[in-house]
Structure formats: structure tokens, C-alpha cells
Amino acid sequence: MSIPTDNPEADSPHSVVVLSSGGKDSLFMFHRLNSDPRWRIEAMLTTVNERNGRVAMHGTPGSLLRAQADALGIPLVTVGLPEDCNNAEYERRLSRGLAPFRERGIAHVACGDLFLADIRQWREALFERLGWTPLFPIWQEPTDRLARKLVEDGWQLTISCIDTHHLPDHFLGCRFDQSFLDALPPGIDPCGENGEFHTFVHGGPPFRHSLHFSTGRVVVTHNRFAMLELLPVDQ
Numbered sequence: 001m002s003i004p005t006d007n008p009e010a011d012s013p014h015s016v017v018v019l020s021s022g023g024k025d026s027l028f029m030f031h032r033l034n035s036d037p038r039w040r041i042e043a044m045l046t047t048v049n050e051r052n053g054r055v056a057m058h059g060t061p062g063s064l065l066r067a068q069a070d071a072l073g074i075p076l077v078t079v080g081l082p083e084d085c086n087n088a089e090y091e092r093r094l095s096r097g098l099a100p101f102r103e104r105g106i107a108h109v110a111c112g113d114l115f116l117a118d119i120r121q122w123r124e125a126l127f128e129r130l131g132w133t134p135l136f137p138i139w140q141e142p143t144d145r146l147a148r149k150l151v152e153d154g155w156q157l158t159i160s161c162i163d164t165h166h167l168p169d170h171f172l173g174c175r176f177d178q179s180f181l182d183a184l185p186p187g188i189d190p191c192g193e194n195g196e197f198h199t200f201v202h203g204g205p206p207f208r209h210s211l212h213f214s215t216g217r218v219v220v221t222h223n224r225f226a227m228l229e230l231l232p233v234d235q
Contacts, residue, residue: 156203
């Protein structure tokens with residue numbers, strides 16, 4: 001687990017902002033940090049498409065992100081991004097979204113990356129420029145072990161997006177359970193770390209209560225990514 005070893009006092013934890021997509025890696029990372037007395041999570045920050053208000057690739061709408069944050073008991077900050085967002089604009093808007101926390105003296109931001117080294121290196125360079133210290137609490141967590149733990153510990157996940165170049169259509173909308181894992185074709189990472197699929201988390205150990213939602217149409221982008229419309233319902 002890549003966490004600084006400055007040994008903060010137990011009664012004075014370090015504050016951290018968690019980057020979240022609303023998916024399993026982000027929420028498992030949140031749960032790990034939230035269970036560690038060295039850290040105090042101040043907020044979750046999520047980037048959304050400013051045109052449709054949804055998380056890129058996952059397709060999760062802002063209303064469900066807010067319901068998720070409420071069920072976790074943590075503030076949510078959303079940062080809008082343009083449809084075709086280049087790295088410079090992403091950096092500018094992320095910096096603006098994080099600025100209120102930086103002004104409060106918070107220096108750490110947590111990322112849910114597992115093993116894509118190029119993405120980690122990009123984040124490290126990005127946050128160095130912005131004056132933040134990135135954490136990678138679940139870095140190199142074996143994905144087969146993580147997948148089993150999510151199932152065994154009762155996490156509630158729905159497959160919200162699939163890459164149809166790697167998975168057939170019937171995987172979209174499935175619950176992430178042992179049957180799902182058993183049915184994955186050979187070569188597919190059990191956590192979808194290579195982009196084979198994405199998830200929405202609606203229940204699990206850190207949740208005060210499970211979320212309720214319905215499903216709508218399927219939207220296909222870039223002729224390969226099938227995203228399931230998730231719709232909030234009254235609870």
C-alpha cells in the first residue's frame with residue numbers, strides 16, 4: 001500500500017481528498033483509507049461530463065453520485081469537464097476543484113489505481129505540478145484477490161459499462177458476483193483494470209444503507225463502449 005510513512009499521531013490524522021468515479025476501485029480505496037486511523041477523509045471528488053452530468057465511461061449520473069456520498073456520510077465535490085477535454089483543461093479544472101481544500105492546508109489526494117504504471121506516473125507528475133501529495137492505497141492489490149474480497153464481503157456492484165471489443169452484451173447490467181467472475185472470458189481482468197468493464201457501487205461495508213435505482217436505455221459510444229443508463233428511484 002503506497003502511503004507515506006511519516007507516522008502521524010493517532011489523535012491527529014492527516015486529511016485527504018479521495019478521487020472517485022463511483023466504481024469499485026474508488027470505493028474500496030475509500031473504505032481502506034476510512035478504516036485507517038492515520039487518515040481523515042474530507043471529501044470525495046468526482047469529475048463529470050458537464051453536458052450530461054455523468055461520469056465518463058461509467059455513465060453514473062450526478063444524482064446517484066450524491067446519493068452514494070450521502071450513504072457514505074462524506075461530502076461530494078463534482079468537477080465539470082467539457083466533452084472533449086484535453087490534459088491542460090483537465091488539470092486547470094481539477095486544480096480549481098481542489099483549491100478550497102488546499103486553502104485549508106490539506107496536502108493529500110488519494111487515487112484508486114491498481115497496476116497501470118503509466119497512469120500512476122501521469123498522476124504523480126500532475127499532482128506534483130499542482131502541489132499535492134498523491135496516495136495510492138490499493139496499488140498492486142492483486143485483482144483476483146480483490147475481486148473475491150468484494151464478493152465475499154458483500155459489496156453490491158452493477159456492471160454499468162462494458163467494452164464490447166472484449167465482452168459480449170449480456171455482461172452489461174450484471175451484478176458483480178461469483179457467477180459474473182466465473183463467466184468472464186479468458187484474459188479478462190477480474191476487476192476490469194484494462195478497461196474491459198466499469199461498475200457502479202450501491203452497497204457494501206462502508207455504506208449506511210444500500211441505494212435503489214432502475215435501469216434505462218443502453219448508449220454506445222465510440223462504436224464499442226456500451227453504457228447502461230442508471231436512474232435513481234425514491235428510497
